[in-house]
Every structure is written in structure tokens, then in C-alpha cells.
Amino acid sequence: MAEAAPTVVVRGGSVVGASGTTRADVVVADGVIVAIDEDADVPAGAVVLDAAGCLVGPGLVDLHTHLRQPGAEEAETVGSGARAAALGGFTAVVAMPNTDPPIDSAAVAEEVLALGREQPCEVLVAGAITLGRRGEELAPLRELAALGIHLFTDDGTGVQSGAVMRRALEYARGLGVTLAEHCEDAQLAAGGAMHDGEWSSRLGLPGIPAAAEEAMLARDLALVRQTGAPMHFLHLSTAGSVALLAAAKAEGLPVTAEVTPHHLALTHAAVCGYDPTFKVNPPLRRAEDTRALAAALADGTIDAIATDHAPHPPEAKDLPFDQAPPGMLGLETALSVSIGALEGVLAPEAVLARLTSAPAAIAGVSSAHRPAALAQGGPLVVGAAGHLCVFDPAATYTVDAHRQASRSRNTPFAGTTLRGRVRHTLYRGFPVVIDAELQR
Amino acid sequence: MSVTEQADQAETEPTIAPRTTIGPHLLSVADLGADGIAEVLRVAEAFAEVERRSIPKVPTLRGKVVATLFFEESTRTRLSFETAAKRLSADVLSLAVASSAVKKGESLRDTVETIEAMGIDAVVLRHASSGAPEQVARWVERAHVVNAGDGWHEHPTQALVDCFTVRQVLAEGAGVAPSSLGVSCFEGLRVVIVGDVRHSRVARSEVLAYAALGAEVILAGPSSLMPASLEGWPVTVADDLDEVLPSADVVSLLRLQAERGSGAFVPSLREYTAGWGLTGDRVGRLGQHAIVTHPGPMVRGVEIASDVADLPAVVVTRQVTNGVAVRMAVLFLLLGADSALEGLGSTRG
Numbered sequence: 001m002a003e004a005a006p007t008v009v010v011r012g013g014s015v016v017g018a019s020g021t022t023r024a025d026v027v028v029a030d031g032v033i034v035a036i037d038e039d040a041d042v043p044a045g046a047v048v049l050d051a052a053g054c055l056v057g058p059g060l061v062d063l064h065t066h067l068r069q070p071g072a073e074e075a076e077t078v079g080s081g082a083r084a085a086a087l088g089g090f091t092a093v094v095a096m097p098n099t100d101p102p103i104d105s106a107a108v109a110e111e112v113l114a115l116g117r118e119q120p121c122e123v124l125v126a127g128a129i130t131l132g133r134r135g136e137e138l139a140p141l142r143e144l145a146a147l148g149i150h151l152f153t154d155d156g157t158g159v160q161s162g163a164v165m166r167r168a169l170e171y172a173r174g175l176g177v178t179l180a181e182h183c184e185d186a187q188l189a190a191g192g193a194m195h196d197g198e199w200s201s202r203l204g205l206p207g208i209p210a211a212a213e214e215a216m217l218a219r220d221l222a223l224v225r226q227t228g229a230p231m232h233f234l235h236l237s238t239a240g241s242v243a244l245l246a247a248a249k250a251e252g253l254p255v256t257a258e259v260t261p262h263h264l265a266l267t268h269a270a271v272c273g274y275d276p277t278f279k280v281n282p283p284l285r286r287a288e289d290t291r292a293l294a295a296a297l298a299d300g301t302i303d304a305i306a307t308d309h310a311p312h313p314p315e316a317k318d319l320p321f322d323q324a325p326p327g328m329l330g331l332e333t334a335l336s337v338s339i340g341a342l343e344g345v346l347a348p349e350a351v352l353a354r355l356t357s358a359p360a361a362i363a364g365v366s367s368a369h370r371p372a373a374l375a376q377g378g379p380l381v382v383g384a385a386g387h388l389c390v391f392d393p394a395a396t397y398t399v400d401a402h403r404q405a406s407r408s409r410n411t412p413f414a415g416t417t418l419r420g421r422v423r424h425t426l427y428r429g430f431p432v433v434i435d436a437e438l439q440r
Numbered sequence: 441m442s443v444t445e446q447a448d449q450a451e452t453e454p455t456i457a458p459r460t461t462i463g464p465h466l467l468s469v470a471d472l473g474a475d476g477i478a479e480v481l482r483v484a485e486a487f488a489e490v491e492r493r494s495i496p497k498v499p500t501l502r503g504k505v506v507a508t509l510f511f512e513e514s515t516r517t518r519l520s521f522e523t524a525a526k527r528l529s530a531d532v533l534s535l536a537v538a539s540s541a542v543k544k545g546e547s548l549r550d551t552v553e554t555i556e557a558m559g560i561d562a563v564v565l566r567h568a569s570s571g572a573p574e575q576v577a578r579w580v581e582r583a584h585v586v587n588a589g590d591g592w593h594e595h596p597t598q599a600l601v602d603c604f605t606v607r608q609v610l611a612e613g614a615g616v617a618p619s620s621l622g623v624s625c626f627e628g629l630r631v632v633i634v635g636d637v638r639h640s641r642v643a644r645s646e647v648l649a650y651a652a653l654g655a656e657v658i659l660a661g662p663s664s665l666m667p668a669s670l671e672g673w674p675v676t677v678a679d680d681l682d683e684v685l686p687s688a689d690v691v692s693l694l695r696l697q698a699e700r701g702s703g704a705f706v707p708s709l710r711e712y713t714a715g716w717g718l719t720g721d722r723v724g725r726l727g728q729h730a731i732v733t734h735p736g737p738m739v740r741g742v743e744i745a746s747d748v749a750d751l752p753a754v755v756v757t758r759q760v761t762n763g764v765a766v767r768m769a770v771l772f773l774l775l776g777a778d779s780a781l782e783g784l785g786s787t788r789g
Binding site: 196197198200201202203204205206207209273274275315318319320321322323 | 547548549567569570571572574575578590591592593594641644667668669670671672673
């Protein structure tokens with residue numbers, strides 16, 4: 001983005017601030033917010049974006065995105081994923097390291113960071129905890145941290161050995177970085193294709209028990225207590241995990257957690273027709289679990305919403321259910337789905353906070369970590385970065401799997417009419433999405 | 441009942457034409473409901489009569505093509521379907537999937553679309569993955585899909601064969617024609633399904649079929665071989681097989697699927713047999729009229745003692761024989777609704 005950012009006036013929206021929502025225009029120039037006024041003057045040559053009836057918030061931050069590059073460019077690239085992110089209102093995504101080769105070396109991390117530089121959102125990178133994500137020897141965490149990497153995870157699998165995780169936490173503590181766990185005991189989950197319960201029993205599909213997640217979470221919480229190192233927990237999916245996490249937070253352990261929109265919105269009953277689009281890891285759970293996750297998000301037990309955007313090409317999802325890879329798209333529908341799933345539990349402004357300030361803090365890119373003009377996740381104040389998400393809560397649209405920026409089509413919401421839509425996205429002051437259309 | 445009487449009955453009940461439509465696919469017993477099951481049994485009874493003729497063949501499905509697509513080998517089920525299709529004069533395409541395009545990386549979807557493009561009318565599908573027939577049914581344009589067993593999920597025609605066989609035995613005991621019993625003979629029948637329910641497609645289909653017909657279904661087996669959840673299942677669970685055997689009308693033995701790793705769910709085969717095998721001692725607890733079914737292949741010495749397997753109460757051979765008539769009925773009801781009856785009418789008696 002060599003050219004200078006234009007002057008943009010976001011006109012007539014409800015600006016979501018720290019102390020509530022106010023009707024105001026937001027003026028962005030040279031990539032930063034220069035004015036938030038009830039009736040701002042429109043400078044000559046400014047781009048004016050209508051935001052009547054819309055919420056104007058900070059750009060969203062996704063803690064959990066699979067961009068698939070390098071290694072699976074048929075599913076997604078850094079570019080296609082970043083475009084999908086921009087359409088979803090995201091101005092930053094954290095690329096997961098389970099690529100091929102994985103992000104367990106400075107060379108691969110630098111490649112992905114370089115690919116992310118000219119995109120319509122910021123591309124952050126998470127590093128692997130162990131070499132090859134094999135759960136045996138530690139990856140060069142210090143070398144990766146020197147590239148600005150703040151989160152480390154073997155996501156896709158959990159670190160199976162408690163001894164390896166303990167060493168990783170002790171080493172990470174001294175670097176000031178955060179380890180993030182995909183909680184899944186591989187032996188308990190072995191062969192499983194969906195939640196182990198009523199529907200797996202009826203459908204004759206091998207199950208992944210809730211205990212596979214909870215057992216590793218309980219182990220990791222003990223290791224946090226042992227080492228004092230902070231940890232983040234990815235895509236928690238069960239009521240039992242919520243209870244464990246609530247106790248850990250009450251005790252004062254330095255832990256954070258995320259939940260995905262699909263674990264809030266869908267249950268294992270969605271698998272009833274054996275459509276592999278609904279195969280995801282962790283699996284869709286019971287309605288009791290979705291309710292516990294929503295309540296945990298409301299009371300702060302769970303900090304953030306993260307997409308776990310996991311593209312797979314159509315041929316991979318045309319396999320029998322037990323053979324298809326797990327994962328579903330999430331970037332383009334995250335905000336609409338989350339607001340819908342949390343209706344009656346959490347107001348849209350509060351949902352926005354779980355997709356902005358909370359994940360920005362966990363990713364180490366908030367205004368506490370960076371100068372305001374570069375920070376992600378808000379707050380929207382004069383001098384803050386021109387990263388904006390303008391969301392129309394009343395608009396409805398029907399998801400068309402074939403008309404998305406993602407290279408893949410495995411959205412579980414295909415054909416579903418969602419309420420609320422991202423209308424405009426500004427990244428570094430550039431309107432990268434206007435009226436739900438990408439601008440380049 | 442003599443052949444003449446049967447023919448007389450056919451005269452008074454002259455049509456085999458479908459009374460209830462089923463389909464377009466048979467993926468689960470749930471697709472049929474009680475009426476659909478009753479219809480399959482009724483039509484199968486007429487086809488069983490055809491089978492007793494010197495030339496057991498009718499032209500009902502002449503010109504139709506039935507493809508058997510077995511991604512998991514099962515000689516007996518494949519032969520049963522192919523025999524049924526041939527007796528209905530359908531052309532049979534037998535695809536040896538294990539050695540064909542699939543090995544070269546072709547997807548299930550492409551395989552199915554390719555054979556449908558050859559103009560087949562029905563796909564009889566066996567697959568190791570639960571739900572594969574349901575997925576295939578979404579992909580085909582006009583072919584009918586028949587589930588010949590999918591993973592741990594269902595094996596609907598086996599459950600229909602078992603119901604047909606049980607009714608046949610009950611009718612013989614009562615000295616009446618099976619068709620005269622309708623499906624009311626299943627009301628209140630106590631059916632005990634024994635063994636590896638967790639991994640059994642036969643068990644899932646039998647539970648749906650027997651329960652739909654009003655039977656009382658009891659599951660017995662090691663709790664590690666029960667499904668993770670029985671929520672919504674119309675069954676009760678017996679902890680002790682010996683307690684439920686004396687009052688059982690039907691005992692359905694399941695195969696312990698050692699090749700699927702079920703052996704690891706119990707300490708040893710010896711312990712399994714001691715608790716849940718139909719041993720020589722245990723068979724004495726059964727009532728006089730109890731019927732023992734097994735979907736085959738039996739593992740003698742594990743779920744059933746060798747001597748017990750040869751007792752008259754064990755109707756495994758009848759199940760195999762009846763398999764053809766029941767599968768003829770299924771193919772006929774799915775494919776033959778248009779061309780009903782010409783052949784049967786002309787050869788009756």
C-alpha cells in the first residue's frame with residue numbers, strides 16, 4: 001500500500017466507544033482517525049461512506065485463521081484469506097502454523113509475513129510450539145519471537161506430552177510470549193468424527209468425547225499453576241471446559257480462551273445428514289454446551305470469539321463423513337453468526353468487543369502493546385489507527401458458498417439467511433470493502 | 441401351507457402391485473415406517489412363492505439395470521442382491537470397486553456419477569463409512585439408492601429379512617399363512633438384541649424395525665459395547681442376559697466385530713462368551729418357541745456355541761434363503777412401480 005491513504009468520512013453511524021455508543025461521523029486521514037464528531041465537516045476530495053443505521057466499531061481481529069499457505073494453496077492463500085477477512089470486517093488475522101511446511105522456523109514465518117504485507121488486512125503469524133508440530137522438540141521460539149510473533153500453538157493437534165508442554169511453558173515464560181493449546185487428548189479422540197453422544201450413537205459415527213478436550217485442559221491448567229506462564233485456550237467447546245476455566249480464572253491463573261461462532265450457533269444435530277461441511281474439530285457439541293459457551297462469553301470466563309476459519313477444497317469435503325477433513329469457513333460470516341447466536345445473551349456492542357479489544361489484547365497487538373496509530377482492536381479515539389468495521393445490524397443476506405472471497409466453499413451457513421452484515425471495512429484508512437464489495 | 445393354497449390365496453389377494461410407495465431410496469429402516477415394512481413383507485411373501493417355482497424368475501424389472509457397488513467386501517449380501525435382481529430379470533452390473541478406479545484415487549462421488557451416466561436404475565451400495573449411501577443419494581440424479589450396509593449405521597434389508605423370517609416361523613407355529621398375520625404378530629413381541637450394539641449396523645436397523653412394528657426391544661451386552669448414548673432409542677437395556685432369556689420371543693445375536701477392534705472393548709473373547717455368548721448352558725433358559733437369529737457370518741465359539749448354532753431354533757439358514765425374496769421386494773417396490781405385475785399375473789399358479 002504505497003499510495004497515501006485517502007480521507008474518508010464514515011457518516012451517520014453509531015460509534016461504539018468505551019463508554020457506550022454515540023451517533024457520530026468518523027473522519028480518517030493518512031491512516032488514522034482525525035475526528036469523531038456529531039456533524040463532521042467533509043474535507044474536499046474525501047470519500048464519504050454512508051453508515052446510517054450501522055454500528056461503527058474497530059476492525060475485527062481474528063485469533064485463529066487457517067490461511068493454508070504454504071502447502072495447500074488449492075484451499076486458500078494468504079491473499080484469498082485476507083480478502084475473506086476484509087469482507088468479514090477483520091483488519092487483522094492470526095495465521096495458524098499448521099501449514100506444509102509448518103511455521104516452525106524463521107524462514108517459513110518470514111515467507112508468510114511477507115505474503116501478508118500487501119493485503120487488505122494485517123496478517124499476523126502464530127508459530128509452532130514444537131518442531132514439525134510433532135509434540136517432541138521445541139521449535140525455535142526465541143528466533144520466532146524476534147520476528148514479532150506473540151502466539152505459539154501446535155493447533156490441529158494438542159501437545160500430547162505433559163512433560164514437553166511443561167518445558168515449553170517454562171521456556172516461553174522468559175520470552176514474554178503466550179502458548180495456545182488445541183485441547184485434545186489424541187488417544188481419547190482417536191478415530192472420532194463427531195461429538196460422542198446422542199447423534200453419534202444414532203448415526204453410527206465414531207465419537208470424540210468431551211473428556212478428550214477437558215482432560216488436556218485440566219492438565220494444562222495444572223501446568224500453568226506449576227510454571228506461572230500464561231496460556232490461551234483455542235476453540236473451547238464443552239460446558240465442562242467452561243467450568244474448568246471458570247475455576248482457573250477465579251484462582252487467578254493467567255489464562256484466556258476463545259470460542260468459535262459455529263460452536264455458539266450449531267449443535268451436533270447438524271450432522272444428521274452426514275454432510276461433511278459440518279465436520280469440525282473440536283466437533284459441534286450439545287445444545288447444553290452452546291448455552292454454557294454463550295454464558296461464559298457473557299460473564300467473561302471466555303474472553304474472545306475466534307473463527308477457526310479452516311478452508312478445504314470441495315473434493316476433500318466430497319468424501320464420506322468419517323474420511324473428510326475437519327474444518328469450516330468462518331471469516332465472512334463470523335460477526336453476523338455471532339450476533340445472531342448470542343441474541344438475548346449479549347448485545348451487539350458487547351459481541352463486537354469479543355471480536356476486537358479482547359482478541360487484540362491476546363494477540364499482543366492492542367493499544368497496550370503498540371502505538372495507538374498502529375494498534376488493532378480499538379478503542380475508536382482520535383489518533384487511533386484507521387481500522388474500522390461498519391456493520392448494519394438490520395441488513396439480511398443469504399450466504400452463497402460460490403460467491404465468497406475464500407477459495408473454498410465449506411461454509412456451514414450456505415443457503416442460510418443471516419441477519420446483520422458487514423457493510424464497510426477500513427484498513428489503515430483505506431476503504432478495502434465498500435457496501436460489502438471488495439475494492440481491489 | 442401347500443402351493444395350491446398359496447395360489448388360491450394369491451387369487452383372492454390377486455395383486456402384488458404396490459399399495460404403499462417407498463423410496464425413492466432405501467437408506468434407513470426409518471424411511472419405511474411400519475406401513476413400509478408391512479408392504480415389503482407382504483410383497484416378499486409373494487416373491488417367496490415365485491422362488492419355489494421350477495423357473496424362479498419373473499420379467500418384472502426387465503430392462504432395468506441394478507449396479508451393486510461394494511466398497512467393502514460381503515459375498516453373501518452381494519450375492520443375495522444380485523440373485524434378487526436377476527430373478528426380477530434386471531440386468532446386473534457388479535462393480536469390483538476394491539480393484540477399480542477408486543484405487544486410482546477416484547472419489548466416491550465421481551465413481552457414482554460415472555456409473556449413473558451409464559444409465560443404471562439402482563445402486564446397491566455397501567460402504568465402510570456410515571452415511572455414505574445418504575451422501576450418494578444426494579449426488580445421484582435419478583437412480584435409486586439401496587443401502588446394503590454402511591459402517592456402524594444401518595443394514596436395512598438385513599432387518600427386513602429378520603422380520604420376515606420371524607413372522608414366517610411364527611406363522612408356522614400357528615399353522616397359518618405368514619401374510620395372514622400382517623405385522624400385528626410383532627405387537628408386544630420381546631426381542632433381545634445381544635452383543636456389540638455399538639459397532640453394529642444390523643442392531644440399529646433391527647431396533648428401528650422391531651420398534652416400529654410394536655415389539656419390545658431389549659439390548660444386552662457389555663456396557664462398553666453399548667452406544668455412547670441411547671437417548672431417543674425405543675429400547676431398554678438388560679444388565680444380565682440370563683434374566684431376560686426366559687421371556688424372550690426373539691434373540692438376535694450380533695457378531696463381535698473383532699476385525700473392527702471390538703475385541704479391545706472386552707477383556708477377552710472368553711470373558712465375552714461367558715457373559716453374553718449363547719452357550720450350551722444358556723440356551724436351556726430359552727422358552728420353547730424362542731427364535732434365534734444371526735446376520736452371519738457366525739463366529740462359532742464366541743457369540744454362539746457350535747452345537748447351539750445347529751439347533752432348530754437358530755434360523756440362520758432361513759434368513760439367508762429369505763434374503764433373496766426380501767431384496768426382490770425392495771428392488772421391486774423401488775423400481776417396479778410403473779411396470780407392476782405383468783409378469784407375475786401371467787405366471788401365477
